[in-house]
Amino acid sequence: MRHAAWRLLAAYGCTHLLPSGSGGRADAYERLLGGVLRDGPPAGVESVGLPPGIIVAQSMLMGHLDRPGEGPSGGLSVLLSSLGDSLAEIPHVAGVLTVVPACRPELEADPALLKRRADGHWILRLPVDSPSHVRPEDMGRHREAMAWWAARLFGLLGRPVDVLHVRYADDGSLALAEAARRAGAGLVFTATPDPHRQITERYDAPGAEPTALRHDLHRVFLADRLIERADLVVGIAQSDGEQPGLNTYFPQLADRAAGGTAGSAPEGIPLYRAPADEARRREELLGRIDAVASAGSSRTPTILLSVGRLHPVKQQDVLTRAWVDSGCYERSILVIVGGGPPADGDPVERAMRERIGEAVSSSPEAGRRLLLLPALSNDEVRMLERALADPARRFRTRYVCPSAKEEFGLALLEAMEAGLLVAGPERGGVPHYLVDGMNGLLLDTSSSRALGGGLRRLLGVGDEEARVMACRARDLVRSTYSSTAMARSLVDYYAAVAGSVGGPAEGRAPDRASRMRVPS
Template structure:
């Protein structure tokens, strides 16, 4: 296969692959092997696919340093003067700025800066800043047209963007973590899920952990979000700040779009982090996507150690999804791109950690990332225990409790069933969470006759197309069964404190209706919502695929479900409904004790702090790891 076998002879593509697919695979293979393309080859290729530009982005710094500034500058100059493709021009301008090159006289760059294409214009502004020519709003033919351009021009003009800045830093490591998709403060809506809850509580706990000076969580902000609030830095809790990286988009950006913002995102992250009075010691990224690759490059530019949380996907799903006749070539291309990103993040990282799998370890990672075995003498990466924050009830908990229980009780009362079981499901409305499969399983198995189903997630206000599609599939699943429709309650996403309040209220033995929690996901790498339900005292059922089985033991402290089909999930729901009160009391006692003693955000913070301390050695990073010519930093008052 061209992706992994270094063979430069041209072969006819097979199995739906095009000549361009084969060429891209060979280039990725060369970069994996350390054979980066020369500057002329880099300049010829940016007009190709976004996947190609990702490979060039990843290899550009090594190319510039291996072949020298003179050759690289001449190649970029030639490319800029030879092409009119906006994507290629923007890419070359950004790569010149990233390595401190000055390929054109300022007057020529100004012509790009005054053009109509936004990506080219913004890249030219960033390059002018690298020249030492700050850009002022209104200069030239284009002034700022929206919130993103105002923030960008303010940054280039050295104007503070972060209010009062970071203050009160105690001695220790300054760590950053990333959550680039979804809104940090809205779990359950759009792309925001359990990761926002996890990183919120982890950042708070890290700031209180010995050896850690402070924590920053990196998020993104699109144009509408910048219009509402142009400040880029907010304090979430003592010692924990949220830093917003601007994205030139009219909506929150999903993983399939992040590649369009990769170069700009790397610039924003490097400029904002590099301008802090307190240098970042460690940057921790999760997910194998273009956003993480951009942050890995930013970490290199500011001299921070990189920690990467690796998972078996996307490597594992290559055979599961594509080793079948008629596999969709577009899906194969996307997953091969993600495999390349994951491979490069593993290669770049100073420390790779995993998420415990079914058996409690990370040995599966060694099968998918053999380079890890070479670095660790065959030892699997560590798996820091993820965990939940201590329960903090909302300020108006009694009123919120009555409102939430009132909605559930109203559905139960309308069914005329004196003692139904409440099945609770919490999560963002997304195909991987399979709420539609859950509803089908619930109706087709007949479980709707003995229970009511409460699904919490999503927001009708967001207009998210994925959420709309999931709601439509749920409605279709109950359309032919009026009885099931009456027993189904769809609640919008709730703040985490209210979700945990509802779970505790449903678990109250004084309640007239018993309750169970069911996670219907195809798989969960970890399953924070599952842990929260266990901690609340609910009998909890989770998917057998993924990492849930390493803490949930079937029949002991919960149930494991085969969620692969409506029929198998329906059989699991029947088991869940058959659990009696005495058996439930034993299960929930074991589950709650396990979570409270082992899976807490405080324990996770302690382990992560040890990893961060172990990889941090700023003195061993040579000074030439940065750009050839340093760009002016955006000033963030501290």
């Protein structure tokens, strides 16, 4: 309430009543708030020139941008990191801002709000008055403060933001949408059919959890508000099979031009960059996996690799139970990569580890053939996948994604690009690029029994057939699904939105300094 009162006083011009940013308040959040309200931009900031072109902002509010696989951080962090870099390389893009949240402990460790990631690409840290990283379901209580901070920081950049792109229907996205409105920026929203398409099957049974239903209905409400406010709605590519289009779930799109959406920009992955200590890390990781594969069996097993954040929607627990109940553990080892260190105590990850442990509790042999590795950096994951795909290795490897659904499945694309035979869920966007029996396998992941049948099929694919499918998959990804191609597709949308709201920043506000303040 004190912070809200300060913001209100500042809005009325009563800055003489506000504390100075240099005061001895208890935490970094208050110091930053007081400083921005009364003293202007945070200290330690200087200006650099920007070329002509549009300023693009994109939001990454779930998890940590630089720690994929931990907590709620997943493929989106990898996608937006590489996409921002690729966008910044396009000539008529002057700069890219990736907006991320920063809670009080993170601000205490580093109070800088704008950090350079690459040439033309900056990380804009949005202060959140919370003792820990805020989960999407808790963002509603911070929505107005986040909107205020984002609008304020956009205004301190010295040059207006032209376009803001938000993903996910949550309160954080709605906060940034409001900030875009206040700052005069165009809004692009990536819409998906979830949770709409899952509500009936989730709650059409006795004993459905009312709190979860309330959360999903709130997300439906938020998605409607974001579509209402967006200058452009972008869909995620889907197959032409069972999944209906966005208009089925958002009938209001029918009133918009071209059916309401700008089509589907192909998502993609960056070029592989080997980590600095590639040889050491490769041998260390392969050594741990091979030690498990070599133990206690005269039969040469297949390695089943699965990478992703530990979360119920990723279904690592269902995968483990399917692997045990189907008997696949007798001829394979299961390597699951994801989650932060167990000592961190993330409740969602802890519950997933417990369920994985329960799945192997009935079979000591399965327990010995299961390897749980904490989240690796994206470079390390791709290094490991390349090493496991080497045909000269003693143990063959197959990649499996057991998710209930994937809107696109960037981790699958990375495994395909590395040369592994992959299997992914038939629900969601994976069938858009993975054709069953041609460049991989599609799995029914609706139950452990169905998934177990898919695992048996995956293990039964012969080496030559697997090699042919893996080659087709690798060629497709390298030719079509790159972050550079995605950036080139999106920038046309961004330019159109910028033009519809008044043109690029330098054209809209010639009286404002065309310089962005960034850390020295």
